[in-house]
Amino acid sequence: MVYVIIKELSPSADEVIIVTSSLMKDMTSKTDMYRANAIRVLCQITDGTLLTQIERYLKQAIVDKNPVVASAALVSGIHLLQTNPEIVKRWSNEVQEAVQSRAALVQFHALALLHQIRQNDRLAVNKLVSSLTRGSVRSPLAQCLLIRYTSQVIRESASNTQTGDRPFYDFLEGCLRHKAEMVIFEAARAITELNGVTSRELTPAITVLQLFLSSTKPVLRFAAIRTLNKVAMTHPIAVTNCNIDMESLISDQNRSIATLAITTLLKTGNESSVDRLMKQITTFMSDIADEFKIVVIEAIRSLCLKFPLKHRSLMNFLSNILREEGGFEYKKAIVDSIVILIRDIPEAKESGLLHLCEFIEDCEFTYLSTQILHFLGIEGPKTSDPSKYIRYIYNRVHLENATVRAGAVSTLAKFGALVDSLKPRIFVLLRRCLFDTDDEVRDRATLYLNTLGADGAVEDMKEFLFGSLDIPLVNLERSLKNYEPSEESFDINSVPKEVKIQPLAEKKAPGKKPTGLGGPPPGPPSTIDAYEKLLSSIPEFANFGKLFKSSAPVELTEAETEYAVNVVKHIFDGHVVFQYNCTNTIPEQLLENVTVIVDASDAEEFAEVASKPLRSLPYDSPGQTFVAFEKPEGVPAVGKFSNMLRFIVKEVDPSTGEADDDGVEDEYQLEELEVVAADYMLKVGVSNFRNAWESMGPDCERVDEYDLGPRENLAEAVNAVINLLGMQPCEGTEVVPSNSRSHTCLLSGLYIGNVKVLVRLQFGIDGPKDVAMKLAVRSEDEAVS
Secondary structure (H helix, E strand, O other), X not given: OXXXXXXHHOOOOOOHHHHHHHHHHHHOOOOHHHHHHHHHHHHHHOOHHHHHHHHHHHHHHHOOOOHHHHHHHHHHXXXXXXXOHHHHHHHHHHHHHHHOOOOHHHHHHHHHHHHHXXXXXXXXXXXXHHHHOOXXXXXXXXXXXXXXXXXXXXXXXXOOOOOOOOOOHHHHHHHOOXXXXXXXXXXXXXXXXXXXXXXXXXXXXXXXXXXXXXXXXXXXXXXXXHHXXXXXXXXXXXXXXXXXXXXXXXXXXXXXXXXXXXXXXXXXXXXXXXXXXXXXXXXXXXXXXXXXXXXXXXXXXXXXXXXXXXXXXXXXXXXXXXXXXXXXXXXXXXXXHHHHHHHHOHHXXXXXXXXXXXXXXXXXXXXXXXXXXXXXXXXXXXXXXXXXXXXXXXHHHHXXXXXXXXXXXXXXXXXXXXXXXXXXXXXXXXXXXXXXXXXXXXXXXXXHHHHHHOOOOOHHHHHHHHOOOOOXXXXXXXXXXXXXOOOOOOOXXXXXXXXXXXXXXXXXXOOOOOOOOOOOOOOOOOXXXXXXXXXHOOHHHHHHOOOOEEOXXXXXXXXXXXXXXXXXXXXXXXXXXXXXXXXXXXXXXXXXXXXXXXXXXXXXXXXXXXXXXXXXXXXXXXXXXXXXEEXXXXXXXXXXXXXXXXXXXXXXXXXXXXXXXXXXXXXXXXXXXXXXXXXXXXXXXXXXXXXXXXXXXXXXXXXXXXXXXXXXXXXXXXXXXXXXXXXXXXXXOOOOOOOOOEEEEEEEEEEOOOEEEEEEEEXXXXXXXXXXXXXXXXXXXXXXX
């Protein structure tokens, strides 16, 4: 208890001397338990200075005959490696000796420490794995650790091997015949997680996992079914041999095992087994918690997309469980699944919409009601008989809270705008809404009545009210806040369309994933107004017209160099302006007359027309110098530019801060800069990609196929194409599920000249790692497509 208290209190440097002498005395005690605990506590509270004094005792403890003492020293070494790596690395010989220990825990801890010591040296890790895979590891725990390190070596060497043979695969396969179950499972899991694993390599691992499915131990059954569930995502055929064993697990007492069994069967089953599986799931659903139900729902959705002809029975199942009791996340998962099935399977639209209409009759969740009403407004008018949905929508006006009532009014207006035959009936219903108790409901009803009742010239207003908004809401909100009421009305065309631009001198930070479907990610305040104001204040650039886009800063120097320079590319219709942001990092120097000499010999379509030097650049005070180029108007000219920073350097007296009168002309080579096609594209999201795609029509559509060559995975290919095009991913489609072999990505943007562009990318893995891509583009201009 005393050791635990000292360890938890962690005395400060001033107090540690009080207990250190006692603990050092315990380290040499004849009682092994005292020695082990004293080592653990000392290493927890000591600093680097004291550690050198006790290093000799720790080295002796590592090779001690008592396994408790040896393990204590090794575990302490693992902790100390984070704070004092140079000291721990000197223990390599002793740790190497401990790896050969007969004690299971000592060998396990020694292997973990030895790997951490060598982890930054790939060759050393390779040698370690090579020597230990020959059979010198007896401890099952250490064997599991060795399997993980072997898998790491296989992953890292996969890209370097020219032949099809994997290094160390025979070792992993041999571990499948080990006496310890934990080693067998670890080896099986490692084989299933190999990159580009083949059916031949998978077979022995699947056979072992199939045996575990019938084990009497729940933990083994769970581990096996969870691993098979992951394998089924990429190799469903390889798992079909286990279907009979998995069906017996549906009635397993452990609900986690039963849920995984069901979802795996849904991935591996064929079309003929769907009805039988659905009957089993119906009895099974009432016995599991909502979190497991959501997993089953997602598996059913994937199954329905895989076998569209079975949509009727699967849709009926989803509608039945939608009426049962459940929490918000569970109900949301069902509604999202029905919405996706309606969008992707045209035959399911009519029945799916009716199921959703019946659900909102007694839906207790405001969010879901408004989501369904919005979806009805989009899809309902396109059905064969739109009038049958009006009753369900209008009921919400009388029976729901103000938020849902407002959503219902908007949905009714969409039916009136898109279905001329329903317009008179919609007018009657909207007039009744004028007497609602809520301001928002009354305002919406008034707005829509005036919009729909106007003559002829309302197409633009309809597009504004019911079309997709191609302006980021965060920018619209900011512009409205900054708008000062005057005789001049608010102009929505003045709202910046750029999703996210870095501040002037800010370095590019890693972005976050989009937080909502269809909408652009929230970003920091846009600085396009600041850029435009800055450029228009410079006489040389004042007549270039309206700024179309400003890029994120591109670094032209490495970190921690004498001078830090990054560049922002400002794109105009007929010009490109490079803004070089410079920082002097040397306190003893003052730079004057700072310019960037740009060589555009590799950019034939560009001609330099103006430059603005920076008069003075003191220490740690950022400044800007500009160079402007002319290019063909409206043409996405590309090219590569060489950059040389030229300046006069003057020495600064550190004591007075005054610079010398005389200076020396000097130059500093910068990295090359490229203007690429993505610089002419603004990231502009659309709220509903499908609607926007259909509204453009197929006239300006172009389709082509490309071979992207070998890639590590699909996610790498998707990110590369998104960066190349410079467009905004829509509806979260930039996220690729792990181990996926096909993926669809939706992109939108605004091309120079304010031309809307939509792109649909379809990726697939052809062969071991080759990625093929089909690109479909629609825009408002055929030439842009």
